[in-house]
Amino acid sequence: MMEKIKIGAIGLGRLGYQHAENIAFKIPGAELIALCDKNEEKLNETVKAWGIPYSYTDYDEMIKNEELDAVVITSPSALHTTQIANALEAGLHVFSEKPLGTSVEECKVAEAAVEKYPDLVFMLGFMRRYDPSYAYAREKIKNGEIGKVVLFRGYSQDPESCIEGAIAYAGHSGGQFIDMAVHDIDLARWMLDSEPKTIHAIGGCYAHEEFGKYKDGDNVSALMQMENDAMVFLFAGRTAPHGYNVETEIVGTKATLRIASVPQKNMVEILDEHGVRRECSQDFLERFEQAYIEEINEFISCIRENRKPEVTVYDGTKTTEIAYQCKQAFETNELIRP
Amino acid sequence: MMEKIKIGAIGLGRLGYQHAENIAFKIPGAELIALCDKNEEKLNETVKAWGIPYSYTDYDEMIKNEELDAVVITSPSALHTTQIANALEAGLHVFSEKPLGTSVEECKVAEAAVEKYPDLVFMLGFMRRYDPSYAYAREKIKNGEIGKVVLFRGYSQDPESCIEGAIAYAGHSGGQFIDMAVHDIDLARWMLDSEPKTIHAIGGCYAHEEFGKYKDGDNVSALMQMENDAMVFLFAGRTAPHGYNVETEIVGTKATLRIASVPQKNMVEILDEHGVRRECSQDFLERFEQAYIEEINEFISCIRENRKPEVTVYDGTKTTEIAYQCKQAFETNELIRP
Amino acid sequence: MMEKIKIGAIGLGRLGYQHAENIAFKIPGAELIALCDKNEEKLNETVKAWGIPYSYTDYDEMIKNEELDAVVITSPSALHTTQIANALEAGLHVFSEKPLGTSVEECKVAEAAVEKYPDLVFMLGFMRRYDPSYAYAREKIKNGEIGKVVLFRGYSQDPESCIEGAIAYAGHSGGQFIDMAVHDIDLARWMLDSEPKTIHAIGGCYAHEEFGKYKDGDNVSALMQMENDAMVFLFAGRTAPHGYNVETEIVGTKATLRIASVPQKNMVEILDEHGVRRECSQDFLERFEQAYIEEINEFISCIRENRKPEVTVYDGTKTTEIAYQCKQAFETNELIRP
Amino acid sequence: MMEKIKIGAIGLGRLGYQHAENIAFKIPGAELIALCDKNEEKLNETVKAWGIPYSYTDYDEMIKNEELDAVVITSPSALHTTQIANALEAGLHVFSEKPLGTSVEECKVAEAAVEKYPDLVFMLGFMRRYDPSYAYAREKIKNGEIGKVVLFRGYSQDPESCIEGAIAYAGHSGGQFIDMAVHDIDLARWMLDSEPKTIHAIGGCYAHEEFGKYKDGDNVSALMQMENDAMVFLFAGRTAPHGYNVETEIVGTKATLRIASVPQKNMVEILDEHGVRRECSQDFLERFEQAYIEEINEFISCIRENRKPEVTVYDGTKTTEIAYQCKQAFETNELIRP
Structure with a gap:
């Protein structure tokens, strides 16, 4: 050993x-x-x-x-x-x-x-890339199985049950785009191999006015067009009643992939007075339990094998840059052309 | 006109x-x-x-x-x-x-x-045959798309919410096999084109002892083997909390078909504090709304076109006969060989 | 009678x-x-x-x-x-x-x-309003069951199998927003009871360059913010490989509703070498079969009962207006503020 | 450490x-x-x-x-x-x-x-008990969340793609009940806390006559009634076209639980010319990857903490005994009363 x-x-x-x-x-x-x-x-x-x-x-x-x-x-x-x-x-x-x-x-x-x-070795914690389902989807895209990418749709929703912590942290989080949508921005860049050429963003405080004082919303969205023309729609929210909803769709000309369109906690389906239902993951630790382990395994392997991880420091910079442009688009209500 | x-x-x-x-x-x-x-x-x-x-x-x-x-x-x-x-x-x-x-x-x-x-023209109201999904499944079976049929599984569950009426009617219904499973017996014969050679049946009163005095159960099941060797598993119950659950599965050597494995009321999915869920049909009138219309349309067409419906009077007799054999198997706890 | x-x-x-x-x-x-x-x-x-x-x-x-x-x-x-x-x-x-x-x-x-x-009586054919699932969802929204509406997402995708007809008709259709997204614009206005205050639209020709000569795309999208702050994301495409995909999601602060997130043809699920799957509706006539009947029934009832349908001529004008603004946003790549 | x-x-x-x-x-x-x-x-x-x-x-x-x-x-x-x-x-x-x-x-x-x-410490490898979904379902049952158990349905299907190995091994496997259904027998006993009082079993060679010479079938089923009256339906097959299908349903008077009713490989949904679909697990190593790790973790913990695992040697004996009774019921076509 x-x-x-x-x-x-x-x-x-x-x-x-x-x-x-x-x-x-x-x-x-x-x-x-x-x-x-x-x-x-x-x-x-x-x-x-x-x-x-x-x-x-x-x-x-x-x-x-x-x-x-x-x-x-x-x-x-x-x-x-x-x-x-x-x-x-x-x-x-x-x-x-x-x-x-x-x-x-x-x-x-x-x-x-x-x-x-x-x-x-330097590695940044974009754990979603190490989730088996995201990794599987990425392979299909790379292999051309979905054709040309038309639309990337990324949802990142925190459950309403965590809202108190989110409000308390609102002044430090950088806002929805930087705190939450950054993962979707990374996924979009990773899956589409392209950078945004236009960015529009909207949103508001639909349930919790408290975010307003930081020029933030409790739910926001952005529509970007990438240099390769692919469309990217991002939605980030803090008021999901059903749980931690991280859902991604990639529409291609040959197939569409949806990752976690039901954020199911496990493989149990329940039939009761509420209908036929799946209980949902309640937080990132539950949903990405395996991904958090896999990414550290990859970090260790890179050290051992003297190679670099796929996620580079430049991905960190670029993702931050785009998140700030989304934030700017949201705050100014102007179309941003990076 | x-x-x-x-x-x-x-x-x-x-x-x-x-x-x-x-x-x-x-x-x-x-x-x-x-x-x-x-x-x-x-x-x-x-x-x-x-x-x-x-x-x-x-x-x-x-x-x-x-x-x-x-x-x-x-x-x-x-x-x-x-x-x-x-x-x-x-x-x-x-x-x-x-x-x-x-x-x-x-x-x-x-x-x-x-x-x-x-x-x-004489026609018997086995409406399930006129439900678009059952008709679609039957076509696939007839066309050989699922290969040889291995297993037919039929569930007929009434919602617990209707239990009072069921108890009141228990002395007249003939019991679960005659009152409820008869539809599944018809479906099985229709889809498998074969008759039972052995019948075993069990069950009991799991929630409502009242059915016991009529030698009936509130939930019962039967396992039959058909002359062509296909297996048939029937389950009939009166205590479904989620709604009216009529679900059928036909396992073949090339494919399996499931009809209404979620007895969804409509195409609306709800994400709320109960998880991700579908509300369910609550009774036969809701689930088979269209089938009840289609079967009368077919009756009218048969009259007009001077032809006979697919469901014959002999289907009625045979289905009744098998339901009684299931009942006998249930009451005697013996294996019946019709 | x-x-x-x-x-x-x-x-x-x-x-x-x-x-x-x-x-x-x-x-x-x-x-x-x-x-x-x-x-x-x-x-x-x-x-x-x-x-x-x-x-x-x-x-x-x-x-x-x-x-x-x-x-x-x-x-x-x-x-x-x-x-x-x-x-x-x-x-x-x-x-x-x-x-x-x-x-x-x-x-x-x-x-x-x-x-x-x-x-x-004058009535306009926005048949989706008469689809049982859309009508059911609308009721829930009106009853406050989903709380405040945060996001409306509407997809209207025609199957790739119909692309030849679409290309032939491209010069007359008015483009994706007017020809296809108009139904989603109507649904959004109907469900959100509000009008757009900003509109941004993007898209392109991902599979079929032919649409380019009409300043149109084969897939386009728009992000609008309504006067009541609700966000609206529309996606209209002509290259869906799986069928006719009309899917709508309404995210609220208390619940999210999804209508036809799987555009299933019927209630049959198939388990075969392709996995566990649902076949899809292939065109509007199949998906909205019942809605087309219901809307004419409503037209007839309005005549008989001497009342006006919910869809007015003004809905027709407003929807057309918004569709043209989306088209303008798409063509100019500017943010439109109606 | x-x-x-x-x-x-x-x-x-x-x-x-x-x-x-x-x-x-x-x-x-x-x-x-x-x-x-x-x-x-x-x-x-x-x-x-x-x-x-x-x-x-x-x-x-x-x-x-x-x-x-x-x-x-x-x-x-x-x-x-x-x-x-x-x-x-x-x-x-x-x-x-x-x-x-x-x-x-x-x-x-x-x-x-x-x-x-x-x-x-002695521990037997009934790994399904350590699968997170089965463990979750068991907890719900123990907590009374599904009421009284009415029916346990257990499917264990191997993919047709593995049939050659299964045929080669047919003489040594002990047959479907001993080789495959034994896991479902263990699950049923574990979830229902009861032993069978009647057993009936049927089946046959629907695709592969080779199993016949060992008095076995390629697909078999059993219907058992437990001492607490719960019904148990077991289905074990070797010809599933879609993959490794281990599916369990427990119908209770208050709720029904279904574990892995779609044996999905991961959280990716694919929309393509085959419809809307999930790819399936292809073998036990894929489906129970985590359970195989968890059970060894539990074995190690038992050693360290000087305690005994929940699965005892007596579970091994009893399960084997019931599997042989199923086999006997199948071979003799008689009702067995253990």
Whole structure:
């Protein structure tokens, strides 16, 4: 058996905790040897429960740990680019959650750092690409099975049941396009191999006025045309009553593919007084459970095999750039021509 | 335009009323000129509302009306065979609701009457054969598209919401096999072109003990093997929480067909706090709305074109016979070899 | 029984023939007494087959027939408004297929004629409103069951198998928005009770360059925001490989409704070497078979009950206007603010 | 991190290879340190590729290896009970694939061995219990969410594409009930908490006469009534054109649950010339990929936590017994009353 890749993880929020737990227990090729979080109580509790040898409240201390091979970053978005640069500087491979940065300028900083250390692996957490269904659909598109792509439709809806957290975080999220639609922007670019030439965006506060003060909506949408003429319709919302609805459709001239048009929790169908029904996934951790594991597996494999992941730092920058253009289109109500 | 076929209808229960209303308003080739029911109030009210010229409380009076071309019988099952025979005797074409009779002996009486008047049309109300989906499936089977039939599975479930009526009627229904499974027995014979060689049946009272005193269950099932070796599994129940569930599956060596595996009310899908769901049909009138019209259209066409319907009086007898054998298998808990 | 409404129908193209056949054989309250078409052979053949007493090659001759109560117009779009006005002038009730006219000016002519004869019934053929599933969805929306409407998504896709006819007709259709999306525009206005305040439209020729010479695409889309802030996404295409796909989604804050998200031909599911599948409707006549009957039934009822249909002449004008604005948005690639 | 459980695995057939690979790479709590197979080439190749320290062609040699904590047995069915007994004798925890034995007598041997070593963990590979959807359904049943169970319907269909292997193995499989339906028998007992009181079974060779010479069919079914009156319908076939179809329905008085009524490969829906469709799982390794991992995880947890798995050796015996009774019912065409 090969030596395990030794990993330090920062961030014990919901997704950070999941990443850490996956690395500790579900990724045979990796070993979680260090954890970092500002919340000491949560940190100590976790380190103790899992038997992790090193713990830190200071990220820059953690990356000095010479046993480390790599870091996994799930910190607040505004810290990503600095932490990426510092880890690379320290000779560590880096996996960072999306977004790459909270501005295009920040992204450029990350780009420079990544370019400076071409021997280190850098990977960005666009986990949907590692979901088996998305990967399967992508293959069909690449193989020409759906013909020329006509329309990409991407929905990202959070359940209404999470609205309180979303409102509380509204001032920091960057807005719907940057916080949520960014995944669909990545998928669209990945599946269509093209960049937008026009962007129009609309939306509003249909249930929760609170988003208005950040010039954001609780539900927004954008219509883009790509340079290869493919149409892209994005819809991002926070008020889905039925659950976490991430649904994608790619209409081609020869076939249409729909991924998760029913966001079913599992393979159980229920027939009761509500009709014939499927219960739905309730959050990203449930829907993308396997994808979160697969992406870290891929990160580990890249390190081992000395190759680069498909998702590059430039994808991070470009996606951020487009998300900001959507935001601008939404705020100005003008047609953007990037 | 051709002269309309003039029809007298007996029975203003739920299905009888629907047949009468269809003839009055939805069957362009027919004209409802007479109505018969013991309930004078209901009769007068209906006759008045629809402008029907003749009304009767006595069936034998009605069939003397010389303007009539045909009768449609939806009276209590025990009256069917006599009314069929009398109408034929009076020179009228006859459409009778199922069952043909409440015993095989009664059915033989109807057979004799039908044989005596070969120029008159006799048709039995196995409406499922006229449902577009069943008809479509049958064509595929006949065309060999599913290969050799391996298994026929037929479910007939009434909704729990109708249980009170079912309990009240339990002493007269003849039991689950005769009252409900008879439609599936007809479908199986129609689709498989074969008769049973062994019959086993089980079941019980899972929610409503009341059926026990009639040696019946609220849910029962039978497993039959046909002479051509095809397997037939029948399930009939009265406690479906989700609605009126008539579902049929035909497993062949080349393909499987499923008809109404979701008994959806219409083409609307709902995504709400219960998940992603379809509301269901709630009764036979809703599910087979179109089939009830189509079968009367076919009856009218047979009269006009001087031909016989596909469903013969012998289908009525045979189906009744098999239903009684299922009942016997259920009551004795023995394997029946017809 | 009431006297039947006597109808003259013009146009024996696919839809016109279907309307005529429905009136002749499936609408008990109506009688088809006159038919008009330029194609004498088709006309004579039909009149003879169905036993229709009067036939015409000249519409203005037909409407002089004093036995007529009403006309049903399914002629080429450019003739609609004149024929509507002339029939009203002749004292006849009028049912006209969509579009009301091929320009807003033409529509205004029809409006004036309708206003001049307030005692006559005028109805426009937006048949989707009479489809049971659309009607059911509308009720839920009106009853507040889905909360505030966030997004209306309407797809109208013709099957690739019909592309030759579409190309041949491309110079006369007015383009995708006027020919196809007009139904979705009507549905959106009907369901959202609001008018667009911004319109953006894109698209292209993804499979068939022929549409380009008419400044049209084979697939187009539009994103509109309504005055009540609801978002509307329309997609109209001519290259669907799987069939005639008319699909509508209404996302609300409390529930989402999807109508015909699988354009299933019937209730048969097939399990074979292609997987588990539903065959699809192949054209509008198949998908909206029942709606075409229901709308004529409603027209007849309005005449009888001396009331006006829900679809007014103004809906025709407004829908045409919006379709032209979509077309303009598509041609200029500018954001339209009506 | 805890010490890993050191495992030796026997059998490198399809499922054995998968178990070994899972243990080697996907079960963080386990370490595969020894492999055993008669096929030396396959053995050496695998051991080398994965870096496994020990390899054996003789099972009894392997279990002498003092580093081992446990064995995972995926050998031919006839060897199971002896290998189980010998491993327990050697002080090893044992996971064995189903069936426990190829006769009830063999099963009793295994029972005795398991009883003799109460401190060792013994687990039988009824992996379906560890599939997330089955586990979810079971919970609902246990919580009373479906009311009283009326009917359990279990389908186990292998794809026609695997028929050659099945024919070749027909003489050794024990027949459809023992080879395939045994999983459904286990599920029925697990979900209904009851044992059969009557068993009837039928079937035949619908596509492949070859099974006839082993008194078996290519498709068979059984209808059982349990002591608590619940009905159980089992269908096992080898000729499914669409894929590996393991489908289960539990009809209760308050709700019905269906597990995998569409054996969908993933969350991708395809709209193409075949209609709207889902591609299907093609074999047990694909459908139960996660369950095979979960069950070994549970085995490891039981060892660590010094507790016993839910599936006991007695479940193995009882299931085998019922499968033989089904076989007897099928062969004699008599009703069996166990």
